[in-house]
Amino acid sequence: MSEMLKITLPDGSVREVAQGTTPYDIAAAIGPGLAKAAIAARVDGELRDITRPLTGDATLALVTSKDEADALELARHDFAHILAEAVQTLFPGTQITFGPSTDDGFYYDFAPKDRPFTDEDLPAIEAEMRKIIAANKPLRREIWDRDALIARWRAQGENFKAEWAAELPAGDEISVYWSGDDWMDMCRGPHLASTGRLDPQAFKLTRVSGAYWRGDQKNAMLSRVYGTGWLNKKQLDLHLTRLEEAAKRDHRKLGQEMDLFHLQQEAHGSVFWHPKGYMIWRELEAYMRRAIDGAGYKEVKTPQVMDSRQWEQSGHWGKYRENMFVIPDEVPNTEDEGPVISGEADWMALKPMNCPAHVLIFRQGIKSYRDLPLRIYENGCCHRNEPHGALHGLMRVRQFTQDDAHIFCREDQIVDEVRKFCALADRIYQQLGFEGYSIKLALRPEKRFGTEEMWDQAETELRDAVAAAGLATDAYGWEELPGEGAFYAPKLEWHLTDAIGRTWQVGTIQSDRVLPERLDASYVAEDGEKHRPVMLHRAIFGSYERFIGILIEHFAGKLPVWLAPVQAVVATIVSDADDYAHDVTAQLKAAGIRVESDLRNEKINYKVREHSLAKVPHLLVVGKREAEEGTVAIRTLGEERQRFMPLAEAIALLKAEATPPDLRV
Template sequence: MSAMFRITLPDGSVREVAPGTTPADVAAAIGPGLAKAALAAKIDGEVRDLNRPFERDTNLALVTARDEADALELTRHDLAHVMAEAVQHLFPGTQITFGPATDDGFYYDFAPKDRPFTDEDLPAIEAEMRAIIARNEPFVREVWTRQQLIDRWNQQGETFKAEWAAELPEGEELTIYRQGEWLDMCRGPHMASTGKLDPQAFKLTRVSGAYWRGDQKNAMLSRIYGTGWLNKKQLDQHLFRLEEAAKRDHRKIGAEMDLFHLQSEAQGSVFWHPKGFILWRQLEAYMRRRLDAADYEEVKTPQLMDARQWEQSGHWGKYRENMFVVPDEIPNTEDEGAVLSGEGDLMALKPMNCPAHVLIFKQGIKSYRDLPIRMAEFGCCHRNEPHGALHGIMRVRQFTQDDAHIFVREDQLIGEVRKFCDLLDSVYRDLGFEKYAIKLALRPEKRFGSDAMWDWSEQSLRDAVAAAGRDTQEYGWEELPGEGAFYAPKLEFHLTDAIGRTWQVGTIQTDTVLPERLDAAYIGEDGNRHRPVMLHRAILGTFERFIGILIEHHAGRFPLWLSPVQAVVATIVSDADDYAETVAAQLRAAGLRVETDLRNEKINYKVREHSLAKVPNLIVVGKREAEEGKVALRTLGSQAQTILTLDEIVTRLRNEATPPDLITGTAV
C-alpha cells in the first residue's frame, strides 16, 4: 500500500489521505457546503485546481469567494477561455493567441478569418458565453509534449499557437486545459467547471487592434476586452464606477472649465490656460506655505546637467533611454564612447532633481548640528515616456514635482519620516482625501548597495510608520517585495478617490546610495566625515498628475479656495449692469476671483452655461436687487436661491474661500 499524505488545514488539524485524493475530496469530506463553495485549492500557498491530486505532504487552504483576490483571478481566467471558445464557435476559422486576466477583467487576442471584429459582434459572443457556462463544462488539465502541441496547432490551422509552441523548451512540463472539445495551452489554474461562473457577472466592453507579440512588424490581431466579477452586484458597481469615471474624465472637465489643452506640437506637455494656471498657482502657494511652516528651504536647480553627473549618480545606466539628451547623439570622435569636454559636452534634461540637490548640499562644510536639512524644489523635469503611455495630464513628458530631499543623520531618520507622514496626512485631508493606504516597497532584484544597507533602510521605514501609528489595517499597511527603487526602499501612499479608485501619489525613500556615489558628507561630533541619509520625498508627486486626480475626485467642483473662478455675477436685465460691476468690485477687493456676465441672454441660459463650467457661486442681480442693495445667490448643484445683502455675500464668500491651512494655522 502506498504511503499516505499528510494534509494540514488552516486550523492546524491534519488529515491523512491516499495518493490520488484531490482537494475537492477533502472539501467534500469536511462538508457539502464547503464542497459547493470551494473554487480552487492553495497548496503550500500556490493556487491549484480542486481536482488535481495531491503529490506530497501539503498545507491546504480551500479558496472560496471570500478569498476575493484569488477568486477574481480564477473567474477572469476562466472567462477568457470561455470567450475564446465562444468566438471560435461563432466565427469558424478564427485563430486564438493569448488571453490573460487583467486587474478588472480579461482579454483575448484573435486572428479573424474574414474581417476584424467590431463592437457589434459583442452581444452575440456574450450570449454564446452564457450558453457555455450553462453547459457546465469541466475544466480538465492535461500534460502534453511540445511536439504534441505543435502537431495539434498545425492540424487546426493555428499558426500563431504553433509558432509559440515551437519556442517552448524541450523537456518542460507543458499543460493544456480542455473544456468540452475546446482547448488551449495554459498553466492554469482553473475552477472545476464553467458552471462555477455567474452568467450575469461579466460584460464584454470593447474591441481594439493589437499586434502579434506586441511588435508592429507582425500581424494585426483583434483584441476583445471584457470585465468579470464574482456576482452581478460587483459587476453593476464596476460599471457604475466606469460611468462615473467617464463623467469625471479630467480631459473632458478640463475642456468644459477651460483649464488646459494638449496638442501634437508639444506631445506630453500641457498648455495651461489662465483658469487652469490659477488652480496650479493656488495649489503651489498652499504647498509652499506648508513647506515654509515645516522648515523646508526652497531651492531652484538647472534643467540641463552634464551627462557625467548622471553617470556618476547611476541614473545614466538606469534612465538613459527615457532622458532627453542634448545633443541627442554623441558627435563623431576618435573615441566614440567618450563624453566630450568644452563646447561639445553631452548634456541631459533632468528627469529628477535629486543629484542637483546633492550638489547644493556639498557647497560648504556641513556639521552634524546642521542636520536635518530639508531642501525643497518645485522642479520641472523631463522624461521621454513612450507615446502610447501618455494619458492626458496624468502621464506626461514635462512635469513639475513637489520634490524635496531631507539630509539626516541615521539617528534622525525615524523622526523625520514620522514628521513627513503627519504633514502628508494633513495635506491630503485639506485637499479632500480622507482615505489612503501605505505600502512599503522592498528591495528589487537589481539594485545598488549592500544587503545590510537594505536591511537597515527597510526596517527604519517600518519603525517610522509604526512610530506614526500608521502600520495598521486602517491605513491598508502592506509590504511589496521587489517593488523598491534601485537605490532605496520606499513608502508609497495610495489615495482613494470619490469613486473608490486608488492613485499612488506620495512617496518617501531612504537612500544611502546616492550620497555615497556623489560623495556627500558632513562632519560628525567625532570630527570625522560621515555620510548623511538622503530622504527622497513627495506629497503630490507631480502637479500635472495631481491636478488631474483633483479634477476627477471633485468632478470639477473644487473647494472654493481652489476654484479658478469663485463666483460669477450675472445680470437679469441690462439695467443692473452697473450694480453687477459694483458687486464684483467689492468681492474682488475682498480677495475673491470673480467674473461678470452682462450678456443680453436669458438668466436660465447663463445658469446652464456657468453650471457646466463648474462655477461654484452664481450671484444673480436684477433691477430689484440693485434697488435694494442685495443679491440672489445660487450655489452649484442647488436649485434654491438665497437672498443676501452685499455685505453678507462678501463676508460669506470670503470666509468660505479661506484656504484650510490659514484657518487652522498650519501655515506660517
C-alpha cells in the same frame, strides 16, 4: 500499495492520503459544505485546480469565493477562455492568440478570418458565452508534448499558437485546458472545475479595439475584445456604476469643458495650461510653499540639463537610461553602459528627477552636524521618456513638476524626520479633501544598490517612524510590499481614496544611504570626522500635473472655492442692471475674489447652465430689484434653491470660502 502522502492543512493538522488524491477529495472528506464551496487550492503556496492530483507531500489551503483575490483571478481567466470559445463558435476560421485577466476583467486577442470585430458583435458573443456557462462544461487539464501540440495547432490553422509554442524549449511538456471535449487552449492555468461555476450574469463585454500581435506594429493587426468579470451580478453592477461615474469625472473631459488645459501632438506628453488651469496650479503651489516654509524647508532651483557623467555616478544612467532624454539622443554603447565623451561635445541629459542636483547643492561648502537636518525643496520640472501608449492626460506625462524635497540628516534624526513628514502629509491631504488614505512600505527590489545591512536599517527606520506616528495600523491600511522599493531605497507610499472609492498612489518618502555614498556627500560630525548623511527623498503631491488630475476627478470638477479658477460670476437678468453688476464685480475683486461678469443679452437660465458646466461655484444673479436694494441672489453649484442677501453679506461669505484652509482662523 501506493505511496501515502502527508498533506498539512492551515490549522497544522496532517492528513495521509494516497498519491493522486485531489484537493477536491480532501475537501469532500472534511465535509460536503466545503466540497461545494471549494473552487481551487493553494499547494505549497501555488494556486492550482481543485481537481489536479497531488504528487508529493505538501501544504494545502482550500480556496473559496471568500478568498476574493484568488476567486476573481480564476473567474476572469475562465471568462477569457469562454470568450475565445464563443468567438470561434460564432466565427469559424478565427484564430486565437492570448487572453489574460486584468485588474477588473479580461481580454482576448483574435485574428478574424473575414473582417475585424466591432462593438456590434458583442451582444451575440455575450449570448454564446452564457450558453457555454449554462452547459456546465468540465474544464480539464492535460499535458502535451511540445512538438505534438505544434503539429496540432498547425493542422487546425492556428498559426499564432503554433508560433508561440515553437518558441518554448524543445522537449517541453505544455499544459492545455479542454472545455468539455470539443475546445481547448494552451494555458498554464489554473481554472475552475467547470464553466458552470461562473455566474452568467457577472460579466459584460465592454469594447473592441485593434492590437498588434505581440505588441509589435510590424506584426499582424488583431481584434482585441475586452470584458469585465466578477463573482456575482451585484459586484458587476457596482463596477459598471463606478465606470459610469468615473467617465463623468474624467479629468480630460472636464478639463476641456472647464477650459483648463489641452494636450496635442506638437508637444506629446506635455501639458498646455490655459489661464484657468494654471490658476489652480498657482493656488496649489502657493499653498505648498506656505506648508514647506512652515516646516523648515529651504526652496532651491536646479538646472534642467546636466552632464551625463553626473547621472552615471548617481546610478541612474545604468538603471534608468531608456527613460531619459539625452542630448544628443543617441549615446554609443560601451561595456559599462556609461557615456562616451569625445572632444568638447559632452553628453547631456534632461533631468528625470531632482535628487542628484540637490546633493550637489548640499556639497557646496562644509556641512557640520549642527546644520542637520537640512531640508531642501524644489518645484522641480522633470522629463521622462514614457512610452507613447502609456501617456494618459495629466496622469501620465513626459514633462512634469514634482513637489520634491530631500532631507539630509544624521542617523539619529531619521525616525523623527519621517514622523514629522507623516504629520505634514496627513494635514495636507485632510485640508485638500482626502479623508481616507492608506500607507504602504515598499521593500527592497531584486536589483538594487547598497548592502543588505543598509537595506535592513532603512526598512526598520521607516517601520519605526510610521509606528511612532501612530499610522502602522489596519485603520490606515498598513501593508508591506516586497520587491517594490526603488533601486536605491525602500519607500513609504501614500494611497489616497477618492470620492468614488478609487485609490491613487501619490506621496512617498524614501530612506537612502546609496546616493550620498555614490555622490560623495558628507558632513563633519561631533568627533571631527567626515560622515555620510542619510538622504530622505519625499513628495506629497507626487507631481502637480497628476495631483491636479486627481483633484478634478475627486471633486468631479466642483473644486473647493479656494481652488476654483473662477470663484464667482455676476450675471445680469436685464441690461438695466449692468452698472450694478460692474459695481458688484469691482467690490468682489477688491475683496480678493476671482470673479467675472456676464452681461450678455441671454436668458438667465442659459447663463446658469453654461456656468454650471464650467463648474463655477457661485453665480450672483442681479436684476433691477437687486440693483435698487443693494442685494444679490446667489445660486451655488449643486444646490437647487438660491439665497437672497445684502451684497456685503455675500462678499463676506465668498471671502471666507475663498480663503485657503491653512489660512483660516
